[in-house]
Amino acid sequence: MKSVRDYKESLEKLSRKVYAMGKLVDNTVEHPLVQPSWRSVALSYDLAEHEEHEDLMTAYSPLTGGTINRFTHIQQDREDLTRKIKMLRLMGQRTGSCFQRCAGLDCINTLYSVTHDIDNAHGTSYHRRFLDFLFRVQSEDLVCDAAMTDPKGNRRLPPYQQHDPDLYLRVVDRNNEGIIVRGAKAHQTGALNSHYIVALPTTMMGEKDRDYVVSFAVPADAPGVSFVYGRQPSDTRRLEEGGKDAGNLYFGGHEALIIFEDVFVPHELIFMDGEYEFTPVLVERFASYHRASYGGCKVGVGDVLIGATGCMARYHGIEKSSHVRDKLVEMNYLNETLYSCGLASSCAGTQLASGNYFVDPLLANVCKLNVTRLPFEIARLAQDICGGIMVTLPSDQDFQHPQISELLKKYYQGIEEIDTATKVQMIRLVENLTLGSGASAYLTESVHGAGSPQAQRIMIERNMNLEHKMELARSLLQAPPF
Ligand SMILES: Cc1cc2nc3c(=O)[nH]c(=O)nc-3n(C[C@H](O)[C@H](O)[C@H](O)COP(=O)(O)OP(=O)(O)OC[C@H]3O[C@@H](n4cnc5c(N)ncnc54)[C@H](O)[C@@H]3O)c2cc1C
Incomplete structure (x- = not known):
């Protein structure tokens, strides 16, 4: 390597x-x-x-x-599919x-x-x-x-x-x-x-x-x-x-x-x-693999955003307020929902004729369709807790300016124990992930990467087996055979 x-x-x-x-x-x-x-x-x-x-x-x-x-690995079993999702989450967390x-x-x-x-x-x-x-x-x-x-x-x-x-x-x-x-x-x-x-x-x-x-x-x-x-x-x-x-x-x-x-x-x-x-099968396979991947990478980035929001709650002195705790729970619940979908599509994977393993396409598409929505709600909650300061904060150059620096540090300080520079940098991280260059990956890529939402709906319709479900409903109208 x-x-x-x-x-x-x-x-x-x-x-x-x-x-x-x-x-x-x-x-x-x-x-x-x-x-x-x-x-x-x-x-x-x-x-x-x-x-x-x-x-x-x-x-x-x-x-x-x-x-x-x-x-660079070809997935040999379900465990490989699952480890891929875990690896992607780790990479999202670290970057x-x-x-x-x-x-x-x-x-x-x-x-x-x-x-x-x-x-x-x-x-x-x-x-x-x-x-x-x-x-x-x-x-x-x-x-x-x-x-x-x-x-x-x-x-x-x-x-x-x-x-x-x-x-x-x-x-x-x-x-x-x-x-x-x-x-x-x-x-x-x-x-x-x-x-x-x-x-x-x-x-x-x-x-x-x-x-x-x-x-x-x-x-x-x-x-x-x-x-x-x-x-x-x-x-x-x-x-x-x-x-x-x-x-x-x-x-x-x-x-x-x-x-x-x-x-x-x-x-x-x-x-x-x-x-x-062979173009339909090629597009379906790539799209499904990649749509499952989003249940790893975006979750890792979500972990970082949740962490940054937790820090901001602390720096504002609001971390113990019940509505803030509830919002952090909500963010975690949404994020883990995405992870569950990524893991589920891997655990339900099947072997292809070529010998390698393929994710469950229905669950992979459900995963990605959730990814087109839930990160936006996570980002909204992060912005809620972070406060308006996220879009009104002066530039780093102002914080470095000898004439204004001390006043800015004084007026932008949160709780006494945290210095203003740390708080400002954390606000910039939330800004990056929800509005700045990081948002292109965390939000817009979540919508369009691996195909726009409608592409997932088409795949869900193709794989949802409605006839079978209708048959299940019809069978309950009949007396059981015993
Ligand atoms: C951050 C990011 C990273 C990406 N990385 C890669 C990458 O590494 N490799 C790669 O190959 N691609 C990559 N993509 C491309 C991604 O797969 C496409 O963005 C996606 O397939 C949608 O295509 P588009 O952006 O051209 O959107 P458009 O096709 O312009 O879609 C715009 C709208 O038009 C609708 N639409 C499109 N076609 C039709 C139609 N025929 N009938 C009716 N409605 C339609 C869509 O549903 C959507 O609502 C990336 C995209 C993003 C945003």
Whole structure:
């Protein structure tokens, strides 16, 4: 497994075209907007080296025959599915942000089974190719960016009917060695911290969309690939001196637009090419794995927000008030509800034909649909307890100003035992998670990440087996057979 240092050096070796705020970025790891997100991923390498986290952060790989980082593991049983959720909660707790590595994990688990299924139906050799790629990912401890979402243009139209054919990533040419792809992938979590981009089709497609039915991996620095950093609320606070108003001082997440300008993909890195009838199963599997994951990562971040709210209740001197205690209970109840869904979908997982394990899709979708709502209520309660100060507090520069500093410390102090600087920093953390750059992961990603709420409703409708439930009701109208 890689150390944090190895990971840093491996990213610095990549020669990529990255834009952030209108400028080309040389070294993303050192860039103040990207560095917090790099640290979040780096923690997945760091924790894997700690004996107390070995159980959650590492796994035995039947493919390499050795110990690997769990973020590169193919889930072998229900226990693996469950440990993944626990690992994601731990990572959320330690970063208070999106740590970006789970989408790649869910993507490799999806491709493991779907390549197997396509080969069975078509006699292709995608699974063998995928295993070779996976061997590299596991043995070199690589980060994969799960690139599913296309820009999509007019959402009501399939790829082949878009006014601009590049609005979905597609194959534009072929030669003896491989394919040439053009298009883009939007909202790519952790793109700048990844070694490989693994592209997947974003929706179910038909025969006329054949060119768009393509899954492959390319190194992040493949010729023709470029990245544009996606802005987050209050992100430029990270560029201010001291950067304390950013709230989450060391960790963060990021998304980026990845553009593919006629990128060559060799045969050995192509995992699907035109088999449109497998797009529904591919989308369903990735979405379900990823929707269950939210029952781990968002819960870990929720733990941090609840903790920060508890601190604020103490600093305000209100922690023993019954309404405050009740609100903290409510926040915990909502957060643990999400965790229960993540665990339940894992415990009810089943084995696929390829041998690896898959979460229960109904419970995974229930999990994610809850995630589209409950963090907002948790955030509302945090803001309630934190008070209006969260959006009226002067800047850190004012707190440092020699003429006003002492007065600000005096007037913003809460209980006597806590110094104003500690209280102010805690307010900034709640602000980060509920309104600032952290809210893009804790709230907006909770709505749209792994698919917008309607996508979960469609999956719940598909899996809810209403006919069976109607039969149960009808059977109670009959006398029992004894
Ligand atoms: C923070 C964040 C991180 C993400 N990370 C990743 C990542 O790592 N990899 C990745 O591949 N993707 C990622 N995504 C993308 C995510 O999967 C998409 O945001 C999601 O699928 C919704 O797509 P969209 O944002 O384009 O929303 P839109 O498609 O623009 O949805 C807007 C609204 O339109 C509705 N709508 C959409 N299509 C239709 C239709 N045909 N008919 C009727 N209504 C429709 C939706 O239900 C929604 O209400 C991320 C998103 C976010 C916000």
